[in-house]
């Protein structure tokens with residue numbers, strides 16, 4: 001059986017609008033994004049192209065442009081948009097009032 | 113034999129008539145024009161963009177002076193005709209010039225209606241009809257005081273928007289309950305009022321003007337209910353009257369306008385009338401489309417052709433206020449025999465209404481989304497039975513026939529006779545046909561040959577789509593490349609509009625210039641951020657989320673996600689104290705690589721992001737500031753050892769380099785700017801491949817610019833020579849400021865210079881001392897806000913979120 005393990009990571013105001021913050025985990029960094037409309041997404045901080053830190057990119061709409069070579073990654077699906085091919089893992093996020101949680105089910109699986 | 117043709121009035125209608133006439137019957141007439149306005153024929157429709165600052169008068173001239181010379185036309189500017197003698201077949205102007213005619217054309221247009229309330233003749237009361245009115249309004253706007261516009265119709269609202277963009281506090285008084293009630297139903301009128309008010313313009317409806325009050329000049333308006341609205345400028349835009357007095361005095365038949373038959377002939381067979389002064393079929397007109405139809409008919413008759421006469425057709429109304437989209441056509445009053453289809457989308461601010469009779473469209477009101485206007489107009493004109501598509505009709509053409517079409521396909525699907533340009537009555541087939549027949553490749557050519565998009569310009573997008581359809585990939589849209597796919601505007605247009613409309617934040621730019629995406633993309637956001645920083649140094653709040661990571665954290669990101677740090681070494685000069693501090697930082701933070709750069713300073717590579725503030729703190733202690741090695745801004749000023757040491761040195765090149773760097777560091781520019789100063793023409797600091805370089809010579813300083821040695825290699829051009837260090841600095845700073853104000857984002861100096869022309873730059877910087885000084889001062893002003901060391905700012909806590917993870921999830925938590 002798979003359980004959802006929701007872990008509190010802070011509040012939405014910790015992240016600037018159209019920006020991102022990182023969460024360090026044993027499996028590497030997770031980038032948590034906040035869009036202009038206050039939607040929150042979490043994805044691996046690792047560009048499918050050459051591993052660029054996506055958390056450092058420019059956030060526009062529900063996408064981020066990688067700071068290294070400008071791939072555009074959808075925050076909703078983790079997929080590269082446009083002509084590029086590739087995807088990063090997305091991590092479920094829950095917003096409860098101001099508070100943010102991410103689900104680390106997969107991490108728990110891997111860690112176990 | 114040439115006949116003598118005299119025209120009274122030089123507006124848009126006779127201008128168009130002459131174009132047709134010269135095409136049909138070249139040489140048949142010897143033409144003389146008398147115009148009360150002291151100027152050539154211009155696009156009166158576009159006065160509003162001139163008022164708002166979005167266009168200049170030169171840009172709206174239709175026929176320049178050269179056109180009259182080329183066509184042998186005698187134009188009397190500033191001559192008003194005061195009498196027509198039909199027996200003698202002459203006209204006489206107020207300056208006493210008498211000219212005889214074989215054929216006479218009266219095209220005196222309209223006069224604005226002035227409500228005859230007390231005070232209507234006070235200084236400060238204007239109408240809105242010609243360039244003089246616009247100039248008077250612009251002059252009044254300089255005082256930034258209060259303006260009242262009487263009349264909430266098309267003209268009144270355009271005047272109000274323009275005055276408000278010029279910084280005036282504007283109130284619109286409208287006598288009816290909703291704005292533009294002749295063109296809009298109350299729902300659309302309400303949305304329009306909201307949009308107008310959002311621009312900071314006050315709107316008072318049901319406001320009945322009783323008097324204009326003031327002592328010697330306008331001070332306010334008194335309404336019928338006793339309210340006083342203060343004002344220093346009053347613009348009356350309450351309607352127009354055909355200007356027919358002259359014709360009446362001459363004994364021609366005049367009703368509301370000068371009565372003409374379908375061939376535009378007045379009651380005197382040698383005299384024609386056209387334009388707003390003419391009444392045909394019992395109607396007078398106030399939009400250019402029907403006037404252009406009159407022009408076509410008049411030209412044909414003068415050329416001796418019979419052909420079709422004038423036929424009435426409805427013309428859609430559009431408001432030319434940037435950012436407000438409305439379209440109105442035909443008859444939209446309620447009625448028992450009518451049905452309507454309405455669509456509202458409150459969150460998007462969209463309202464659409466179609467009025468149908470016998471399954472045919474008779475009226476259309478579109479607000480907020482007007483792209484389907486042309487299609488509805490086509491259905492109405494053809495009387496198409498819409499019962500088949502009734503369910504989806506209001507959603508527009510894209511929804512007909514299954515899945516939504518993209519806008520290109522929607523244009524492709526228009527029939528050949530669909531009207532594209534309402535002003536000039538040009539249909540799709542004419543445009544595509546002309547493009548092919550004449551092998552046209554630019555928008556300007558298409559305008560010149562078909563007239564489509566040549567008047568109010570609101571159909572430009574459609575015309576461009578047709579060009580793409582016809583020419584395929586060979587069409588390079590308008591030579592103006594849009595900034596990115598979020599907009600159709602090019603960089604220059606956006607820069608101009610930011611200034612003209614006083615836009616001071618990225619959301620304001622996106623809203624006003626109708627960005628197609630909600631918050632831009634990684635291409636346009638950094639560009640807009642730069643333009644706003646450069647244009648409003650004191651008012652704009654830099655948007656860090658719109659900067660590339662390097663500029664956001666003031667270091668260069670590396671392939672592994674670590675950063676490099678390059679402190680400034682002014683002019684490439686250092687000392688043991690600085691070197692020791694660098695050595696200590698390298699040891700303390702275990703920095704894996706230290707390298708001397710090509711820009712005469714030291715690069716520390718492989719620093720973890722979390723360590724950046726601490727690294728800066730230590731470097732700051734030793735007196736270092738950021739070297740901006742990451743910035744679209746001033747990078748390094750390379751120097752050589754110069755006269756202090758070198759046996760060939762002619763001037764203190766090191767000292768000048770340091771002075772320039774200390775003066776200009778921290779400034780943002782469209783792309784990076786690298787400079788160098790060499791002490792003699794041996795040029796050891798490689799000044800002749802920099803964005804700006806100085807070669808010192810015995811007699812002074814030779815200033816170079818527009819070099820490159822990166823992706824392109826290009827030797828510099830000489831700007832000019834000056835005698836003193838002070839002058840060298842002033843010239844370099846002014847040149848940089850000119851580039852800051854005109855450059856497109858990411859366009860380096862050599863590309864900008866190629867675009868605007870080396871001579872133009874030399875003229876403004878070398879020859880025009882006043883301009884140079886003004887550029888210099890603007891740079892100095894902006895440095896007040898820019899010359900802040902970003903590193904010490906971050907050390908003291910700014911943006912600390914950037915450098916720390918938000919949370920750390922331990923192994924135990926993750927595994928739980």
Ligand code: SRM
Pocket residue numbers: 668669670675676678707708709710711712713715741747748786801819820821822823824860
């Ligand atoms: C460090 C340095 C190489 C070195 O080890 O010496 C360097 C390093 C980089 N250069 Fe450079 N350039 C360096 C001198 C130059 C020079 C020589 C010079 O300035 O005298 C040139 C050619 C001169 C010119 O610019 O015309 C140069 C032409 C470029 C270009 C091509 C620019 C162009 O418009 O053609 C780029 C790419 C760009 O900017 O888009 C570039 C971009 C870069 C970037 C920023 C690449 C990047 O985007 O990450 C490199 C950053 C590495 C880092 O983290 O420091 N670098 N680069 C030099 C830093 C100088 C300094 O002290 O600031």
Ligand SMILES: Cc1cc2nc3c(=O)[nH]c(=O)nc-3n(C[C@H](O)[C@H](O)[C@H](O)COP(=O)(O)OP(=O)(O)OC[C@H]3O[C@@H](n4cnc5c(N)ncnc54)[C@H](O)[C@@H]3O)c2cc1C
Pocket residue numbers: 120121122123124125126146147148149156157158159160191192193194219220221222240241242267270355358386387388389397398399400401403430432535568
């Ligand atoms: C601000 C503004 C915005 C407009 N916007 C639009 C729009 O978006 N769409 C649209 O279709 N229409 C618009 N119009 C209307 C359009 O401009 C007019 O319908 C059109 O210009 C009228 O052309 P015309 O040649 O009949 O007269 P005019 O262009 O008015 O020309 C008449 C000329 O005759 C001269 N004249 C008058 N009497 C004499 C005399 N006795 N002797 C010598 N010269 C004389 C006048 O000085 C004037 O220059 C707008 C008008 C204004 C003022």
Ligand code: SF4
Pocket residue numbers: none
């Ligand atoms: S030349 Fe410049 S951009 Fe290219 S690898 Fe070297 S430092 Fe990087």
Ligand code: FES
Pocket residue numbers: 047048049050051052066067068069070071
């Ligand atoms: S690593 Fe992200 S685009 Fe290359």
